[in-house]
Amino acid sequence: MTVLVVTGTSTGVGKTIATAAIAARAIAKGQSVVVIKPAQTGVLPGEVGDIDDVARLVAGVRTIELIRYPEPLAPDTAARRSGMRLLSLDEVVSVARECVEDLVIVEGAGGVLVRIGEFTLLDVARELGAPIVVVAASGLGTLNHSELTVRAIEAAGVEVKGLIIGSWPTEPDLAERCNLEDLPRVTGARIIGSIPAGAGQLSGIEFTNRAAEWVDPE
Known part of the structure; x- marks a missing residue:
């Protein structure tokens, strides 16, 4: 089993579509894949979240969402405001370790230091011994945001697998x-x-067929 963690330089940079592309490429190569979204915010029960977009675009992927909070805020803030429980680091790590797929992808919320509970995605990667893929914007401002993100990851002793431009x-x-x-x-x-x-607006078949052209995490 290989574990890969996906973060972004900020929110709205294309993490979910990049995650889907990585999953699609792996499935096209014959691997089994599960995508884990520990916390989804800003989505009500029954509404379409990030994990649903991955499932729509990538046939054959298994998806896991641990919790969702209604307000579009950092997960820890959203949890406290809603009165819902906070996720724990042990819970997220345990779910990932129990997966049996060839590739386990953990997609964060916002940037790498956004609090998911009393922990960050960086803590998840460190506990799992997993490298991080950083999804970045293409335009002005991305150099600063990307360098800060990479420095924070490397300072924690975690490998940066590479950068993906989320929307070219x-x-x-x-x-x-x-x-x-x-x-x-x-x-x-x-x-x-x-x-x-x-x-992200393509059909699942076309998305999967083209994903190998877009990403190469190996």
Whole structure:
């Protein structure tokens, strides 16, 4: 079993679609895959969450969502405001370790230091001995956000597997074109993927067929 943790430089950078692409690529290679979303926020019971988007795009993937909170806030804040329980680090780690799939992907919420409970995704990665994939934005501001994220991960003694640009535009501007060269230079991490803007709107079949073109975490 291989465990991979996916975080972002911030919220809304494309973590879920990048997670789906990694899962689709692995399934196309004949591997079994489970995607774990410890905490989903801003989604009511019965509404579509991140884990549902992964299932829609990737046939054959197993998905696990441990808890969801109604308000679109950091999970620990959302839990306290709703009166719902906080997740524990042991619970998340235990669920991941009990999985039997070839590839276990744990997708965080927001950035790597966002509190999921009284812990962060970085703590999860460290406990599991798993590398982290960082999903980054393509445009202005991404160099600073990406370098800060990579430095925090490496300072904790966790491996950065690489960077994925979560949404690459059809017509990139000057900053975006420069960032393709500058991101590896300032972070020391290689770019292992780039997801075309709008990929999440594709059919599951087309998404899965094209995912291998977009990401290569190996």
